[in-house]
Amino acid sequence: MSRNDRSSGKNNRPSGSRGDRTSGGKQSGRQGGGSMKKSHARGNAPIKPKMEKSPLSNTEGIRLNKYIANSGVCSRRDADMYISAGNVTVNGKTITEMGYRVKLEDDVRFDGRRLNPEKPEYILLNKPAGFFVTGNPEKGGRTVMELISRATSAKVSPVGRLDNQAKGLLLFTNDGTLAKKLAKPKNGIRQIYQVTLNKNLSKEDLENIAKGVYIEGSKVLITSISFIDDKPHNEVGIELYSIKEHIVTRIFKSLGYEVESLDRVVFGGLTKKDLARGRHRNLTQQEVINLGMH
Structure with missing residues (x-):
């Protein structure tokens, strides 16, 4: 067997390949698409089509x-x-x-x-008093971000606000779509607060608040308000859907009362059950779905 024959057998070239050269076989081999060595002749080099780069393309990210x-x-x-x-x-x-x-x-x-390329995170904190929700307006002041710093590496933000001395439920998320939805005044979200006032709330003022209070010319609807069982009448529970800033404090201040303590005990369908003050937890999938339905 010749050297060309052995090469042909080793590479299993099909008919019409270099190993089956006959008269005019070289031309036939090129047209037949057989495996061939790349020509070094400049004139026979394959011409690559010039690809135009898309104006939207980039190589980063x-x-x-x-x-x-x-x-x-x-x-x-x-x-x-x-x-x-x-x-x-x-x-x-x-x-x-x-x-x-x-x-x-x-x-x-x-x-x-x-879209947000990070995995959506939903964290519920039972905020203690003495922590700012946004910024650090006082020298040495502490923020709620310190309390959830180990909960996630994602860039989460609080939904809504609570005053520095206010306590209770505060939601954090990086889900911008949900955060915006919950922050829309026309949507509102169910909230229940336990409030301690500087003096007893009169029955007349309690009934007036229940009917709705005007703040800056706009009526704030109150779902319910009542005295807390077995507590002095300076402690009340109030339920509303308004997300206006400082709304509870402003309601009582409009009637001549100062709020000494404010504790948000319900936010949407979320409660403080099994969540100690200063502690946080991740929401369940069902809780996230329920919030999205508001």
Whole structure:
């Protein structure tokens, strides 16, 4: 067997390959698509088509399908499907390019809803008095972020506010969609407070509050208000849906009372049950679903 024959057998070349050269076989081999050594002749070198770079392409950041998958919308494979279908926009532009990369600060939307590439986190804190909810307005003042610093590495923010000396339930999340929904005045969210006043609340004022109180020309509707059983009449429970800042304090102040202690004991369907003061816990999946229905 010749050297060419042995080479042909070793590589299992099909008919028309280099190992079966006949008269004109070299030309036939090229046209037949057989395995051939790359020509060194400059004139025979394959011409690569020039690819134009998409004006939307970039080489930094995270792949768009991974960004979408991280947000919890769907798997990477499904994300590719939605991208190609035109369901995804980046900074206002529809992206259909596979492998497109985005940065964390980009505005990525799926069917119009902005996505967060971090895993959604929902943390409930039973806030003690003496902690600021936002900022650090006093030298040496402490914030609620210190109390949940070990709960998550995600960038979570409080939903709503509680005064420095106020106590009770405070929700933190990085789910911007839910946070905005709960913060909309027209939606409101059920809240129950236990309030201690500087003096006994008269029955007449209690009834007036129950009818609704006008604050800055706008009526604040009260779901219910009552004295707390076996407690002095300077301690009351009040339920409302308003999310206006300092609303409970302002209600009582409008009638000549000062709030000495304020404790939010219910927020949405969340309660302080088994959650000691200063402690926090993650919400269950069902609790998150229930909050989203408000």
